[in-house]
Each structure stands twice: as C-alpha cells, then as structure tokens.
Amino acid sequence: MAESFQSRAFRWKMNFWPCYRGTGGRIQYIAADWREVRVRLSLSWRTTNYVGAIFGGSLYAAVDPLYMLMLIKILGPGYIVWDKAAAIRFKKPGRSTLTATFRLDEAELETIRGLLATTPKVDRTYLIQLVDAAGTVHAEVEKVVQVRKK
Numbered sequence: 003m004a005e006s007f008q009s010r011a012f013r014w015k016m017n018f019w020p021c022y023r024g025t026g027g028r029i030q031y032i033a034a035d036w037r038e039v040r041v042r043l044s045l046s047w048r049t050t051n052y053v054g055a056i057f058g059g060s061l062y063a064a065v066d067p068l069y070m071l072m073l074i075k076i077l078g079p080g081y082i083v084w085d086k087a088a089a090i091r092f093k094k095p096g097r098s099t100l101t102a103t104f105r106l107d108e109a110e111l112e113t114i115r116g117l118l119a120t121t122p123k124v125d126r127t128y129l130i131q132l133v134d135a136a137g138t139v140h141a142e143v144e145k146v147v148q149v150r151k152k
Contacts, residue, residue: 006034026056027064030101036075039068039104043132045097055095061141062090065130068104069147076111080152081118086125087146096140100132114149123150 005013009032016022016029026049031040043049043056043064051057066088073083110126117124130143 003033003035005032009034009036025063026060036072037106039072041065041102042099044099055097056100058090058092061096061132062143065102065143069128069145072104072106073147073149076106082150082152084148085145086148089144091142093142094138094140098134100134100140102130102132104130118149118151123148
C-alpha cells in the first residue's frame with residue numbers, strides 16, 4: 003500500500019523531531035493504513051560505537067516508539083496504548099546499514115479488540131529484527147505494548 007499525504011507528513015515530522023532524529027534512525031515508509039512501517043539505521047559517525055559497530059542505544063532507540071505509534075493510529079482515540087517493556091538481543095555487530103520492518107495484520111488487531119471485550123487491558127509482545135541487506139539479523143528487539151480502552 004502506498005503512503006498517504008498524512009502518513010508521509012507524519013514520517014517527515016518524525017524524522018526531523020529531535021528526539022527521534024538523534025537516534026540515527028530514519029523512517030523510510032509508513033503505509034497509508036499504518037499497518038506497515040520501515041526504518042533504516044545507517045552506520046555513521048553519529049551511530050558508531052568505540053569498536054566501529056552501530057551503538058546499541060541507536061539500535062534500540064530507532065525502533066522503540068513504532069509499534070506504540072502504529073497501534074495508536076490504527077485503533078484510534080477510544081484506546082490507550084503504552085510501551086510497557088523491552089529487551090534487546092545483540093546477534094552480530096552492525097557494520098553496515100540495517101533495516102527493520104513493522105507489520106500489524108488484521109488478525110492481530112482483531113485479537114486485541116477481542117481480548118479487550120473481556121479484560122480491561124492486554125499486553126502484546128512484538129519482535130523486531132534489525133537486518134542487513136543480505137537479511138542477516140544483527141539485533142532483535144522484543145517490545146511489550148499495553149492496550150486498554152478509554
């Protein structure tokens with residue numbers, strides 16, 4: 003699905019927002035329906051650690067807010083969405099540009115809505131992989147996002 007004017011404008015704002023810009027990550031694409039987001043994190047003087055790989059803080063921060071933002075945009079104002087927990091596992095040093103893709107399908111959204119029909123809040127866990135151009139996983143971030151109705 004192509005970007006809409008609104009998703010493209012949001013992407014542009016996020017990439018220039020100092021809090022996100024400082025991560026070194028850049029959002030490359032936001033689907034018009036917010037069900038897919040792609041992020042790129044380049045190895046540069048701003049993201050390089052002491053040993054020449056991408057700094058772990060940049061790896062995490064570049065992917066940190068996205069599932070929460072996606073759920074806020076998709077579910078709408080009747081829901082409260084918060085990041086609850088996160089863990090990162092470093093698999094290989096990132097010595098080139100890494101990318102991450104975030105996806106939410108209709109089954110996941112229906113699961114959230116269905117669980118919230120019987121319980122006041124639900125925690126959902128998402129795995130994000132930062133991969134190089136060859137598809138090699140360099141880091142995995144596990145995000146726990148809490149959703150509840152207003």
